[in-house]
Amino acid sequence: MTEHAARTGAAAATVSADRQPVVSMRGIGKAFSGVPVLRGVDLDLYAGEVHALVGENGAGKSTLMNILAGVLPADAGDVQLDGEQVVFSSPRAAQQVGITIIHQDFTLLGDRSVAENVFLGREPVRAGRVDRARMIAETQSLLADLGESGISPRTAVRRLPVAKQQVVEIVKALAVDARVIAMDEPTAALADHEVALLYTLVNRLRERGIAVLYVSHRLREVFDLADRITVLKDGALVASRPVRGFSTDELVRCMVGRPLSTFYPPAAGPAGDVVLELRGAGNDRIHGVDLELRAGQILGVAGLQGSGRSALARALGGAEPFTSGEVILTGQARRIRSPRSAARLGIAHLTEDRKGEGLALRQSVRDNTLLVRRSALTRASRRRLGEVDVAALLRSVELNTTRYDGDVAHLSGGNQQKVVLAKWLAAHPSVLLVDEPTRGIDVGAKAAIYQLLRDLAGRGAAILMVSSELPELIGLSDRILVMHDGRPAGELAAGASEEAIMALATGHSTEMADKADDRVPR
Amino acid sequence: MTTPPARRPVVGRVDFSNPTHSVYAALAAILVSGSILVALQGGVYLDSAGVLSILSDSTALGLVAIGQTIVILCRSLDLSVALLIGLCSLVAAEIMDGRTSMVVPAIVATLAVAALVGLANGLIITKLRVNAFIATLGMALILRGLLEARYTGPAGDTPLSFQQVGYTRIGPIPVSALIVLALAAATWWYLTQSRAGYHVYAVGGSPEIARLSGVRTDRTIISAHVLCSLAAGITGLYFAARLDSGSPFVGTDGAYDLQSIAAVVLGGTLLAGGRGGIVGTIGGVLILASLDTLFDDLGVNPFFKDVVRGVVIIVAVAIYARRAVDPRRRVERSPAEAGAAP
Numbered sequence: 068m069t070e071h072a073a074r075t076g077a078a079a080a081t082v083s084a085d086r087q088p089v090v091s092m093r094g095i096g097k098a099f100s101g102v103p104v105l106r107g108v109d110l111d112l113y114a115g116e117v118h119a120l121v122g123e124n125g126a127g128k129s130t131l132m133n134i135l136a137g138v139l140p141a142d143a144g145d146v147q148l149d150g151e152q153v154v155f156s157s158p159r160a161a162q163q164v165g166i167t168i169i170h171q172d173f174t175l176l177g178d179r180s181v182a183e184n185v186f187l188g189r190e191p192v193r194a195g196r197v198d199r200a201r202m203i204a205e206t207q208s209l210l211a212d213l214g215e216s217g218i219s220p221r222t223a224v225r226r227l228p229v230a231k232q233q234v235v236e237i238v239k240a241l242a243v244d245a246r247v248i249a250m251d252e253p254t255a256a257l258a259d260h261e262v263a264l265l266y267t268l269v270n271r272l273r274e275r276g277i278a279v280l281y282v283s284h285r286l287r288e289v290f291d292l293a294d295r296i297t298v299l300k301d302g303a304l305v306a307s308r309p310v311r312g313f314s315t316d317e318l319v320r321c322m323v324g325r326p327l328s329t330f331y332p333p334a335a336g337p338a339g340d341v342v343l344e345l346r347g348a349g350n351d352r353i354h355g356v357d358l359e360l361r362a363g364q365i366l367g368v369a370g371l372q373g374s375g376r377s378a379l380a381r382a383l384g385g386a387e388p389f390t391s392g393e394v395i396l397t398g399q400a401r402r403i404r405s406p407r408s409a410a411r412l413g414i415a416h417l418t419e420d421r422k423g424e425g426l427a428l429r430q431s432v433r434d435n436t437l438l439v440r441r442s443a444l445t446r447a448s449r450r451r452l453g454e455v456d457v458a459a460l461l462r463s464v465e466l467n468t469t470r471y472d473g474d475v476a477h478l479s480g481g482n483q484q485k486v487v488l489a490k491w492l493a494a495h496p497s498v499l500l501v502d503e504p505t506r507g508i509d510v511g512a513k514a515a516i517y518q519l520l521r522d523l524a525g526r527g528a529a530i531l532m533v534s535s536e537l538p539e540l541i542g543l544s545d546r547i548l549v550m551h552d553g554r555p556a557g558e559l560a561a562g563a564s565e566e567a568i569m570a571l572a573t574g575h576s577t578e579m580a581d582k583a584d585d586r587v588p589r
Numbered sequence: 590m591t592t593p594p595a596r597r598p599v600v601g602r603v604d605f606s607n608p609t610h611s612v613y614a615a616l617a618a619i620l621v622s623g624s625i626l627v628a629l630q631g632g633v634y635l636d637s638a639g640v641l642s643i644l645s646d647s648t649a650l651g652l653v654a655i656g657q658t659i660v661i662l663c664r665s666l667d668l669s670v671a672l673l674i675g676l677c678s679l680v681a682a683e684i685m686d687g688r689t690s691m692v693v694p695a696i697v698a699t700l701a702v703a704a705l706v707g708l709a710n711g712l713i714i715t716k717l718r719v720n721a722f723i724a725t726l727g728m729a730l731i732l733r734g735l736l737e738a739r740y741t742g743p744a745g746d747t748p749l750s751f752q753q754v755g756y757t758r759i760g761p762i763p764v765s766a767l768i769v770l771a772l773a774a775a776t777w778w779y780l781t782q783s784r785a786g787y788h789v790y791a792v793g794g795s796p797e798i799a800r801l802s803g804v805r806t807d808r809t810i811i812s813a814h815v816l817c818s819l820a821a822g823i824t825g826l827y828f829a830a831r832l833d834s835g836s837p838f839v840g841t842d843g844a845y846d847l848q849s850i851a852a853v854v855l856g857g858t859l860l861a862g863g864r865g866g867i868v869g870t871i872g873g874v875l876i877l878a879s880l881d882t883l884f885d886d887l888g889v890n891p892f893f894k895d896v897v898r899g900v901v902i903i904v905a906v907a908i909y910a911r912r913a914v915d916p917r918r919r920v921e922r923s924p925a926e927a928g929a930a931p
Contacts, residue, residue: 138801159803174801176794178864187791188803190784197784239802 087150089114089278090135090166090247096143097130102479104130105302107144112247112278117269119293119310120282122322123513127302128282132249135280136168137161159188165246169236169253177225182206184224185239209238213268228373234261237268248272249280254288255372255535266292284536286315298322330514331542332521334561338364338545342529343383343414343498348392352378353553356392360498360529365520367544368533369568375553376533377419380500383531384416385409386424397497410443415491419502419533421480425487428476432468433457435475435486440493455493464489465515481512488519499523502533517543537565608857608865608909612872615905619876623883632886637761639882644766646878649674649824651769651871653849654856655776656820658870659813661853662780663792664862665714665721667814670821670849672732673706674840677825679736682745682835689748696826703822704815706732711811729846736837743834755830765827772823777867779816789813793862821845851902852877857909876901 088111097105105127112118120128133139135146137155145152148164155161158168175184182202183190191198206220215234224232233253240248250269254262269292272279283289289296290310297307298321305321306313313321339362348356353375360366370376381387383394385406394401396412403409409416418424426435436457440449457471464485468478475486484504491499501520505513520543524530534540540547547559549571556571604610620635627634653670660667677699684695706728713724757764780786788809791799800806821840828839840846850860856873858865877898884894 157803158801159805162803170801174798176791176798176863178794179790183787183790187799188788190787192784196782197787 086113088112089149091147091150092131092135092144093147094144095131095134095141095146097127097134097139097141103302105134105141108299108302108304109307110135110280110297111307112280113295114246114278115273115276116294117273117279117281117292119289119296120280120299121284121286121289121296121318122299122305123284126299126322128299129251130302131299132168132251132280132282135161135247136166136249138168162189162243165244166249167240167243167245167247168249168251169240170251173232173236175224175232175235175239178223180221180223181210181218181227181235181238182220184235185209185220185242187239189243205242206238209241210234212241212271213238214264234264237265245277247278247280249282251282252284253281254283254285262288286318289318290315330517331539332518334521334545336363336525338362339527342397344393344395345383345389346393346395348382348389348394349553350378350382350387350390352387353382353550356555358548358555358558360531362497362527362529363524364545365524365530365532365543367540367547368531368550369537369540369547370550370556370572372535374550374572376535376550377502378553379550380416380502380531380533381418383409383498384414384418384500386416386418407443410439410494410496411445411448413495413497415439415494415496415499417484417487417491417499417501417504419506421483421487421506426475426483429474431472432461432466432475432478432486433471436460436471436489436493439490444494452495460489460493461486464492464519479512481508481515484508484512484516485519488516492523497528499528499530500533501530503535504532505534505536505539537568540568541565609869609872611908612856612869612876616872616876616879619879619883623879623886627883627886630887634883634886639886640761641758641763642882642885643875643878644761645763646881647874648763648765648769649827649843650845650848650852650877651766651874652772652820652824652827653845654852654870654874655769655773655867656817657849658853658856658858658865658867659776659780659789659820660721660817661793661850661858661860662862662865663789663810663813664796665810665813666725666850666860667710667817667821668722668725668846669706669710669728669732670817670824671840671844671846672729672736672838673703673818673821674825674828674845675736675835675837676706676732677703677822678829678832678839679740679744679825679835679837681826681829682743682747682833685745685747685751685829687746687748689750692748692751699826700819700822703818703825707815707818708811710818711814714814715807715810733841740837743832743836745829745835747829747833752830752833755827765830772820773867773871776816780867785809785812790863793859793864795863848877851898855902855905859909860906 090110090112092108092110095105095108095110096103108127108131110118110120110131120131122128130139134141137158137160146155147153148166153164155166161167176187179187182199185206186202191201193201203220207216210216210218210220213234215231218227218231218234224235227235237253253265269279269281281289281292293310295307295309296313296318298305298318300322341359342362343360345356345358356379358366368376368379378387382389383403385403385408388403388405394403401412403412403414406416422428427438437455440455444452461471466482466485466489468482475483478486499520504516504520508516520530520532532540532544541563545561547563547568549556549559549568551572551574556574559567559571624634633639653674657667657670680702681695681699684698685691710725710728713719713728714721717724719727755765759767780789788799788804791802791804792806792809796806799809824840824845829835832839852873853865853870854860854873855876856865856869856871858869880897880901881894884897
């Protein structure tokens with residue numbers, strides 16, 4: 068750590084000798100309900116530079132960015148703009164001095180038009196009236212700059228596909244006369260040609276002298292675009308240097324801080340019998356899905372946002388049921404009509420939105436743990452399964468708390484996820500559907516969740532794991548199903564490359580996967 | 590390059606996926622089928638008495654519903670309007686006390702009282718973070734207590750000059766209906782042309798997204814409540830003119846709190862906010878009033894009238910609900926995009 072700190076200092080010194088950063092953040096600290104997520108982080112942004120901020124999920128990247136953009140207040144440290152200390156009380160305050168953010172979750176209003184979204188909060192007024200003509204014209208020209216003149220500024224945003232919504236999001240940030248633009252995982256939802264577009268755009272921003280803070284966990288993008296890289300790990304600064312100072316291996320080591328081999332538990336023995344089979348299953352969001360889930364195996368499901376990867380889990384879990392095709396559970400054709408019927412068939416569904424759909428936040432740990440068992444199971448099956456020992460159950464998921472009567476809201480993200488897992492284990496499922504199981508969870512809890520999932524598989528559960536994080540999919544899955552445009556695009560064996568997955572996910576054939584590297588935009 | 594879905598061509602024909610269009614189509618259907626039904630019984634539905642009846646039925650409800658539309662659009666609602674109407678009618682009538690010279694001061698005072706109540710509602714909802722339902726229900730109880738402590742029945746007196754506003758007609762069209770129309774037009778302008786109106790829709794769509802985009806969400810909600818209460822205040826003035834005096838429970842007797850919410854929702858505005866508008870609300874008000882007049886003409890049992898009203902509201906909202914998909918979850922895919930996979 069001291070070695071890193073020394074290097075950081077040296078790098079900062081060489082740059083600050085010739086020019087002053089636009090934004091300088093010093094000693095930034097932040098904690099959420101007592102859990103520190105940032106500890107004394109420094110960050111300098113220079114005009115005309117792309118500064119990549121990397122680190123694992125939960126490393127504190129988004130939090131740091133949100134503090135910069137006035138979305139969250141910092142607990143400690145200060146922010147300087149052009150050498151003068153500033154405190155942003157709101158995103159508006161940050162916007163007014165030219166600091167704007169593109170959020171990972173879209174901040175667009177579905178019912179309003181593209182132009183209305185782009186100018187939200189800053190509508191031009193002429194003679195007391197919103198100048199709609201000007202809004203439309205300016206939006207049109209910004210869209211044209213991005214080569215997206217096909218998008219009409221008058222279209223309601225909810226009528227646009229996800230990738231186009233992202234374009235609107237970028238236009239919205241550009242429309243502010245920004246000096247600093249922070250981008251949070253801007254390519255997460257983009258297809259290949261749009262990524263190329265984003266590259267062009269980011270380069271254009273740099274030429275205009277804008278300071279870009281680029282948060283991404285896709286290392287290729289970082290090396291392609293960044294002038295400078297800062298690595299965060301567990302909320303602390305690990306390294307901050309010009310991009311030439313890093314090799315890929317070194318960057319990965321900085322980010323992960325441990326060899327990947329111990330992070331993901333090794334696969335268990337050979338796969339067992341087919342537990343669940345889909346034949347041509349579909350609904351209005353996914354179509355013609357054939358798949359087999361085997362006891363003891365983890366099937367990873369990859370795909371871009373909106374590809375139907377979550378819709379598949381939601382259909383199997385009964386949240387948004389299949390309307391066509393067959394579901395065969397241990398040899399019998401079944402219909403999954405609702406989450407209740409899924410639970411009764413022994414299917415557990417850990418949803419993507421843990422706080423919104425997985426937990427009753429204001430109820431106790433104990434009540435949450437017993438939720439599925441109490442509400443969904445029949446009296447007969449409860450009797451058959453026997454009494455539940457909540458304490459033993461929570462110990463089995465390695466939950467580090469004894470305050471079972473406390474609100475589940477007070478637990479950390481990792482512990483909350485363990486409660487969701489325990490709640491389903493109380494119903495003794497044979498199939499587990501886990502959607503983004505480690506989103507927003509710190510690295511330590513992540514490893515525990517991976518181990519728990521692998522152990523469950525080892526004890527005969529069939530697991531379907533949806534994830535947007537390729538390392539996690541590759542590290543944990545026995546097979547990987549890739550979804551594209553609501554359909555399965557192909558299935559890959561364990562240890563598939565990120566390129567192979569992305570090629571399928573973006574709609575290219577398996578044959579092209581080998582050439583993935585050549586295809587990627589410069 | 591994929592092309593985005595073009596706007597659905599709606600000019601010159603009715604687009605049933607647009608609630609506003611459906612509302613007016615339904616209104617037309619009621620007027621036409623009503624005319625036939627009444628004619629079969631040997632009467633005339635839309636003679637000048639019929640039109641007058643529909644319009645005067647629409648006046649008070651229309652006024653309240655205009656205000657209610659604004660608060661519902663920004664994901665709030667106001668249950669205190671009915672009692673505020675009574676309070677305002679009393680303030681107006683007591684200050685006027687039969688004197689023409691006091692008409693203007695009385696109007697000013699009435700609107701000031703209304704604005705204050707709206708301001709209180711807005712502040713309670715935004716600063717104390719009390720749910721709008723509870724906040725305005727509490728305000729309604731407070732107003733009821735104040736009214737019951739001071740009044741047992743009508744009080745005050747409005748001068749003849751002021752009463753004329755309530756009764757003067759141009760042909761079959763009452764002046765008060767024109768005032769409603771003018772207010773509706775002003776509100777339409779506010780909601781669709783002014784920056785504040787844009788923010789009403791944004792806050793209703795998502796308070797958090799609006800906040801992150803730099804909208805002053807509290808200010809938007811407070812303004813909406815002030816405007817809603819002003820509309821209730823104007824309704825109070827209207828009743829003071831119609832009834833020659835102030836009447837504490839004229840608003841609650843007409844159930845204008847829930848009726849106005851029903852009219853707004855019937856007009857296609859999402860109760861969750863962010864979608865809808867004043868044009869639909871006026872349609873909703875006219876539908877309720879047309880049904881009332883129609884049932885009177887047909888001599889339908891008054892209890893059955895309420896049953897039909899209830900059914901109409903529920904069916905309408907059920908139809909809208911089928912289209913009110915969550916934009917975050919279900920993104921409509923353009924045909925070009927769906928077929929673009931290489």
